[in-house]
Amino acid sequence: MTAAQKHSGAPDHGAAPMAGTGIFGLLAEFQTVPQLMAAAEKVRDAGYTHWDSHTPFPVHGLSDAMGLKPTRLPYVVLAGGLTGGTVGLAMQWWMNAIDYPLIISGKPLFSIPANIPVMFELTVLCAAIGAFLGMLVMNGLPALYHPLLTNDRFRRATADRFFISIEADDPKFDAERTAGFLRSLGSSAVEEVRG
Amino acid sequence: MQKADITKDNLQLGAKAAKVTWLTGAIGLVAIAAAVIMGLLSPDGGESFATAYLTAFVFFLTLALGALFFVLLQHVTGAGWGVVVRRPAEAIAGVFPLFAVLSIPLLLNLHSLYPWTGAEAAGDHVLAGKAAYLNVPFFLIRWIAYFGIWSLMAAYFRRTSARQDSSGDPALTIKMERLSAPGMVVFALTATFFSFDVLMSRDPHWYSTIYGVYLFSGSVVGFCALLPLLTMSLQRWGRIQHAVTREHYHDLGKLTFAFVVFWAYIAFSQFMLMWYSNIPEETSWYLRRLSGPWSGFSLILLLGHFVIPFWLLISRGVKRRPATLALAASWVLLMHLLDVYWLTMPESSPSSLGFSLMHVLCLVGVGALMIAAVTYNLSRNALIPVRDPRLDESLSFENV
Numbered sequence: 001m002t003a004a005q006k007h008s009g010a011p012d013h014g015a016a017p018m019a020g021t022g023i024f025g026l027l028a029e030f031q032t033v034p035q036l037m038a039a040a041e042k043v044r045d046a047g048y049t050h051w052d053s054h055t056p057f058p059v060h061g062l063s064d065a066m067g068l069k070p071t072r073l074p075y076v077v078l079a080g081g082l083t084g085g086t087v088g089l090a091m092q093w094w095m096n097a098i099d100y101p102l103i104i105s106g107k108p109l110f111s112i113p114a115n116i117p118v119m120f121e122l123t124v125l126c127a128a129i130g131a132f133l134g135m136l137v138m139n140g141l142p143a144l145y146h147p148l149l150t151n152d153r154f155r156r157a158t159a160d161r162f163f164i165s166i167e168a169d170d171p172k173f174d175a176e177r178t179a180g181f182l183r184s185l186g187s188s189a190v191e192e193v194r195g
Numbered sequence: 196m197q198k199a200d201i202t203k204d205n206l207q208l209g210a211k212a213a214k215v216t217w218l219t220g221a222i223g224l225v226a227i228a229a230a231v232i233m234g235l236l237s238p239d240g241g242e243s244f245a246t247a248y249l250t251a252f253v254f255f256l257t258l259a260l261g262a263l264f265f266v267l268l269q270h271v272t273g274a275g276w277g278v279v280v281r282r283p284a285e286a287i288a289g290v291f292p293l294f295a296v297l298s299i300p301l302l303l304n305l306h307s308l309y310p311w312t313g314a315e316a317a318g319d320h321v322l323a324g325k326a327a328y329l330n331v332p333f334f335l336i337r338w339i340a341y342f343g344i345w346s347l348m349a350a351y352f353r354r355t356s357a358r359q360d361s362s363g364d365p366a367l368t369i370k371m372e373r374l375s376a377p378g379m380v381v382f383a384l385t386a387t388f389f390s391f392d393v394l395m396s397r398d399p400h401w402y403s404t405i406y407g408v409y410l411f412s413g414s415v416v417g418f419c420a421l422l423p424l425l426t427m428s429l430q431r432w433g434r435i436q437h438a439v440t441r442e443h444y445h446d447l448g449k450l451t452f453a454f455v456v457f458w459a460y461i462a463f464s465q466f467m468l469m470w471y472s473n474i475p476e477e478t479s480w481y482l483r484r485l486s487g488p489w490s491g492f493s494l495i496l497l498l499g500h501f502v503i504p505f506w507l508l509i510s511r512g513v514k515r516r517p518a519t520l521a522l523a524a525s526w527v528l529l530m531h532l533l534d535v536y537w538l539t540m541p542e543s544s545p546s547s548l549g550f551s552l553m554h555v556l557c558l559v560g561v562g563a564l565m566i567a568a569v570t571y572n573l574s575r576n577a578l579i580p581v582r583d584p585r586l587d588e589s590l591s592f593e594n595v
Contacts, residue, residue: 060593074511105471113470116463 024147024195025050025167026179027154028187033059036162039185040065043164046181050170054154054163073134080130081123088122089115151193168195198591201438206581211432212574216567223563230556231300243553245304246543251557252301253393254417254535255565256294257410260386261418262287263345264411266352267382270375275588276446279438279579283425285356286572287418288349293568295342297561302338305331311399321400329396341389348378353572356580363582386411397542401480405465410538412458416500417531419451420524425569427521435578441515442592448514451527455508458534459501483541488548496537500530532558 030036033055040053044067053062096102097109107114136142148154148165157163164187166178175192182190234244265284269277305312311329316322322329352371359367387407395406403409426439426447469477484493504527513519540549580586 060591070511078509105473107471113463113467116467 022195023168023175024193025165025170025173026175026182027148027151027191027193028164028166028182028185029153029156029189029191030162030164030186031188033162035186036164037062037065039164039182039187042185043166043182046172048166048170048172050167050173052165054148054157054165056158056160056162071138073131073138076134077127077131080134081127084122084124084126085119087126088119092118147193147195151191153189153191165193198587199437199440201435201579201590204437205434206438206577206579208429208432208434208570208574208578212570215570216574219563219570220567223560223565223567226556226560226563227300230553230560233553233556240307241304242307242543243549243551244557245301245307246540246549247551247553247557248300248304248561249308249393250536250539250554251561252294252297253539254532254558255290255561257414257531257535258417258421258565259287259290259294259349260345260411261414261416261421263291263349264382264386264415265418265422266349267375267378270352270371271379273372273585275585276443276592278583278585278589279435280422280426280443280447281356281580281583282576282578283422283429283573284418285349285353286569287421287425288345289353289572290565290568291342291346291349293564295346297564298338298342302335305334309396309399311396316399325399329399334392337388337392341385344381344385348382353576356583357576359583360577360581365584368584383407383411386414394538397539398480400476403465403469403477403480405461409458409461409465412454412461413531413534416451416454416458417528419447419454420527420531423447423451423517423520423524424528427517429573429578438579438590440592441517442594443589444517444520445511445514445594446592448508448520448523451524452505452508452514455501455504455527459505462501483545484537487546489537489541489545492533492537492548496530496533499526500534504530 028039030039036053036055037059040062043051044065053059053066055062092115093110096104101109103109104114153161154163164182166173166182168175172178179190179192230244230248234241234248237243262284265277266281266288268274269281269284301308309329310316311322311325312331327333351374355367355371358364390407390410391402394410395402423444426435426443430436430439466481469481483489504523507513507523507526513523536554543549583589
């Protein structure tokens, strides 16, 4: 994506054009945040699933208006943290108590307090890596190309316009009817984006 | 962006406050009087009273210290989200004058609490080396300084904010922001030395440079658990019902979670260094807490003050539902009490937990007087800073 704020919890699988149509989808421009919010609620209620909103800045409440489910990223972070902690403890146990037994400072070979700093650091490290990589994967990043970037109007998504894009591979998508639907929501311009 | 509509909110505590203040004030005085009489009648020369009173005094005082830190933090960071919960924090921080008075029973019992005050300290080489700091006159001077500084700081931020309620002058916000930064430094120094004086010097041979941070971290944990409970009580009484939303509770839950982890980090840092180097002058303090009934108590503290609240508060849902947050916050507050008990008691009661009716009386007494003072403070101004320039930001605050 561009610097435009991308409100999406789902992977972006839009790059492949629908066979036979040759288009990526429809892009509808809105002038104001309230218009965008109202339109997003209607698109959500109409049952579209492969669609997205694009705004120059974060808009509170847009996720609800779009009907986005809470992100599953926290579970990835939790799994990363638990993995890091477990690996950290197991590594020290194996190294210091099994593979190369060495008495340090008169402590037992396997001594939890001495192992906690390494466990803690690896928990934080793996949780952070989980958050970073999980965020990239769930957002479909890095994406070096996106069909929406071919649209000149879309440039203003980084400045002063708000957009809704509905992708052609959405089961409810119909080039004619969807375009009419978007216009009926008060869009100032609805354009076809080629895939 | 939905701004909470507070036009129908009741922003004043009103007549209800006077009733609560008188009732809790009376309960508090009766309980403390009963504890004092019990102490005078007991054959131990008042030691059981002094230690139980110290536990209660420090527990409630740390909540006020946490509140003062929170108010300073709000100003120093220019925080918008927390404007609607700042008045309750200011009210809790406003109890320092009360605690200055409540410290009289402690100051009359210094000899029961602090071995360095007594005759047995005379032949002690370690204590002779510390005598320039650990002596009664200097202790009293520091004590007056702590309570004077905290009272002044809390009063300044409460009064300036109250002045803004009538004038609406945004320059006052900038003034408070500027003063909060040096205020933080003063707070850190006074809270650290206070922890050394009031608790660490109970075992005057032992010292830990991180001790002040430890007590501070527990204080903020306790306060962060108390604030949502107080706000929920106000809402249950039909006050500020729309101003404080679950978005604010979510954030207070996050702060509690963060400081629970911070507490564990500091507690472990102190423990690990002493456990690892294993030299008697450092381990004595932990040995007392890891032998006899205190070892089980320490384990409960580890599980109850860190492991359980960690898993309770990590979930978004728990923090956003008032009922579950109240449960978690009450638990954390109870654990902070156990933490203070764990810091205070083993020095006078190494072979038993030493819990008695005296503790109940002192906790009820100091606690009830604190509720009276907080309620009185809350009734003096509107329950939210009605003309704070960041109020709108707080009212429309949402976690993304």
